[in-house]
Amino acid sequence: MSTMRRFLLGMVLLLAAAGQVQGVLEIEITQGVEGALPVAIVPFVWQGGGTQAPQDIAGIVEADLRRSGLFAPLSQADFPQRPRSAQEVNFPTWRNAGVEALAIGSLEQKGPDSYVVRFQLFDSIRGRQLMGYSIPVTQRNLRKVAHKISDLIFEKLTGERGAFSSRIAYISTLKGPDGGKRYVLQVADSDGYNAQAVFSSPAPLMSPAWAPDGQRIAYVSFENGHSEVFVQNLESGARVKVSGKKGINSAPAWSPHGHQLALVLSVDGSPEIYVTDVASGRTSRVTNSPGINTEPVWTPDGRSLIFTSDRSGNPQLYRVSAHGGRARRLTFEGKYNAAADVSPDGKLVTMVHSRGAGFRIAVLELATGAIRELTDGRLDESPSFAPNGSMIIYATEYRGRGVLSAVSADGQVRQRLSLQGGDVREPVWSPFVD
DSSP: OOHHHHHHHHHHHOOOOOOOOOSOEEEEEEEOOTTOEEEEEOOOEEESSSSSOSSOHHHHHHHHHHHTSSEEEOOGGGOSOOOSSGGGOOHHHHHHTTOSEEEEEEEEEEETTEEEEEEEEEETTTTEEEEEEEEEEOGGGHHHHHHHHHHHHHHHHHSSOOOTTOEEEEEEEEEOTTSOEEEEEEEEETTSOSOEEEEEESSOEEEEEEOTTSSEEEEEEOTTSSOEEEEEETTTOOEEEEEOOSSOEEEEEEOTTSSEEEEEEOTTSSOEEEEEETTTOOEEEOOOOSSOEEEEEEOTTSSEEEEEEOTTSSOEEEEEETTOOOOEEOOOSSSEEEEEEEOTTSSEEEEEEEEESEEEEEEEETTTOOEEEOOOOSBOEEEEEOTTSSEEEEEEEETTEEEEEEEETTSOOEEEEEETTSOEEEEEEOOOOO
């Protein structure tokens, strides 16, 4: 067996992750867009009991916009004024400060667990309001509303839907009471807060995959001594085994309508791509070729699967009808192209790419076949598009441990997400959450 075949089979079977689950993912912007839009998010007025609001809405919005790399929020120390209402906004003052867009707002307590968040967005250059909202909310959902405000501002100023309200899933491990590892599948907000353990096991967990409804996650577990694929409901915690056949059960990927899963099974010999109906369990084989066929992902129209295969000698990407048939090779540049994810508009494929020195995240333009490297790491892996296609989250190494990073689809914006004191692996971005 060649080195590449051994490596690829290892990616199917093994999870290389170590660390701790506690803590919040800290996000560091390592590269932003030159000429990012200057904005100001004025602290929201607190209208309730006590001296401190239960959440810093403006702070969350400012952090969201800053980490997008497209905005340059003005430091509060440089605010020329702190308006509490639209009537108090002095547009010439903000223009002179270089601010092009300005947001103000308030958080009012209506009852023991009843609040109203109000905010307005202004065009400082033209001196007019762009939008205004009043949103009732409970205390538990204040961060969610803050991310929604960020989405609204992002879309108004860029013309592109914001993804701050989305979530990420990832695998981490912790050291149990007996000194052994416990593998944990976690879900967190897109900014790393509100991390929740979905499932934990002393045996490896891997390959989390969001359902299109954002309420279920499929993943691989070795809890019973061999690989099996489970689907778990995030709200109820109920989990169902959808594949536990002899041999490999791996790499689940949801169809766009959420009724089917593409899987890697070796029940008939070498690893092949199959499609299974989640409700009935009916399974059909898609690929039939020598070598390893793995890591399927659906195209947005649900008609095709893009997958990794070493049938040409090295791991490369191929495309095949979801009903089976002849597969067409997509990648020819580089000795290694694997672990694909397709952009929501179906125009780009992100992947792990290597030309001989390190494994990096790249994008493939399906229309032209052109490949563009986005990262410069030594061992970058597991890329996943944000639901608006603007960013790609992936796993990498930094200072000797596993961290998550994100890069924009054009390579201009870069972020690093690290869990204090441990490693995280196999990130996947959720669909839009309404």
